[in-house]
Amino acid sequence: MEVVIDRDAFLRGLQMVQNIVEPRQTLPILANVLLESDAETMRVTATDLEVGARVAIPATVAAKGAVTVSARKLGEIVKELPAAAVALKVTDNASVSLRCAGATYKLVGLSPDDFPPVVPASPASWVGLDAKTLRELLAQTSFAISHDETRYALNGILFVLQGKDVQMVATDGHRLAMSKRSLGRGIGGMTGIVPRKAVIEIMRVLGAGEDVQIAITDNQFVLQMPNFVMAARLIEGQFPNYEAVIPKAHPGRLIVSRAAFVAALRRVAVMAEERNKPVKLALTPASLRLTASSQDLGEAEEALEVQYSGDELVIGFNSRYLLDAISAIEQDQIVLELKDALSPGVVKSVEDEGYCCVIMPMRV
């Protein structure tokens, strides 16, 4: 392999795939990225055997070929290089020489033959959507992904591509976030649980206005953008019946300014010292009173003017869960639907029908 590529394009490409490489690997070659050149591009591929991604970078190719080198070292080097042409050449024994301006590197590599295959055969059908929609759907659900590794099926986001809708659901057993958008056209039926690592990487690489293609096969999630493809092994397991979890007709309905509620929650939660940061909400038709207290430190209280239709009610929530759920909403007014002190609350936007977050209450 012998290619010349632009340093800035090289850096951008590397940054799209290098986070997939895990700091500790079972196989030495998983610490490396695969560099391959064809007629007009150099492809950079990274994998941890669960999630893999490949980016194609325009290149002037003098000789086709392939090699693998340390992802971390290559990233560190390219980050320090000046904005100039980078010449890469594979020498004997899977070594790579890299030249840019006055700097010369010789990198010890590993044979490309041992690099595990990453990207699957093309899926039967793709669903196209814009990057903004995909990013919003992920942002409105990813915070609720479980970190409990024993609940394997909850360690990702359930993607449901059905009818005309793209729907995503995540839950950690204490809260469940659901977000849905209609694409305005039939998209067939595909479903699968996409692991957290792939979700994080997708959110990182999604550009501003690009169109994205996604697909779910029997065992893989695949995402495709111009010059980029990512594949992730789906989580096997049974996702909870989320439709049964979302309350349909809570009688109590609180409408409050998102900004005011967030600020008050943050102020009051300062005095909630426990790990779960419990905050108590006392509701009457015209007001919401937030309180929190800690034996050692003291207490906090704040009242907000709100619209509330429903019975007077006192209910406790993990304030972080409330803040996560509200922060996923962009509109000015939010809705909190309630039934009683023991039933879950439902956070929604006043306008956006496609999002809700169900949160279990706490005893306070």
Add this chain to the structure above:
Amino acid sequence: MEVVIDRDAFLRGLQMVQNIVEPRQTLPILANVLLESDAETMRVTATDLEVGARVAIPATVAAKGAVTVSARKLGEIVKELPAAAVALKVTDNASVSLRCAGATYKLVGLSPDDFPPVVPASPASWVGLDAKTLRELLAQTSFAISHDETRYALNGILFVLQGKDVQMVATDGHRLAMSKRSLGRGIGGMTGIVPRKAVIEIMRVLGAGEDVQIAITDNQFVLQMPNFVMAARLIEGQFPNYEAVIPKAHPGRLIVSRAAFVAALRRVAVMAEERNKPVKLALTPASLRLTASSQDLGEAEEALEVQYSGDELVIGFNSRYLLDAISAIEQDQIVLELKDALSPGVVKSVEDEGYCCVIMPMRV
């Protein structure tokens, strides 16, 4: 105590002292700040028994008094408050009520009687200098403070106020940084080792164009600015004879662009995998060749055009030490004085006579 103060001024004041409070304390009251009001200000004081600081914040005082409350909680609360008036009132049992806009807090405090004394009797004489000069002197030496707790006398910066000069020196045994400024007037003779924590806090609180007064007494360093005072217990112990460490007449003299040298050092050091990041410098009259290598990863090389008068020479340095020493220089051209592969190198500015950093070489 009963006062009203502006939230933004309260936050700024707290941030000037609260870092002094250690996360873990031997005495519970050291987790607190002391709040005291006199006629027109509220003073906030923090201490860890080694370093203490006090800030005075303009206040409308309805009743004089004092109390202590958790520094961490107060900081978190004030950070979340809106930009509005904050009303503080000490209630019974060293409790504090705090109100701001719609938020109300009750903070459990501790008696001010148990708060350790912080600021000493006024020193006999002060040295005035501008904040910019003090910050530069600290920035040009603080990086060389030793982190080895067994070498207690090296865990700070030696301040020497003598003749017309303010001089600072720090060393960790592998390198020594010295910076000196003439104040243009006699300032008597004071000397003392100021501990690292005080150095960090001084650099944090130094404003833009303020005048600063400093003093060294038998056992304390004191810094005074408008509405602010900090006192630190001096480190007892013998500081090395730094004048004997600084080579006076090295025959080799390298002049190189600071920016080019920094960039090349960073690029080459990527391939220096050991903890000390050794980089080899090969000098001939017209060129400097930098190299680094690692058994597992490969090697890097870069040549720079330089001016060098002296014998041809190959010498190794910890690249981080070189980068620290060079980064402390603001001028475009730097000087590296050398004798042979076993003698320390001296980094200086071409123009600034007041700064140098002596660095021990490494075998490479």
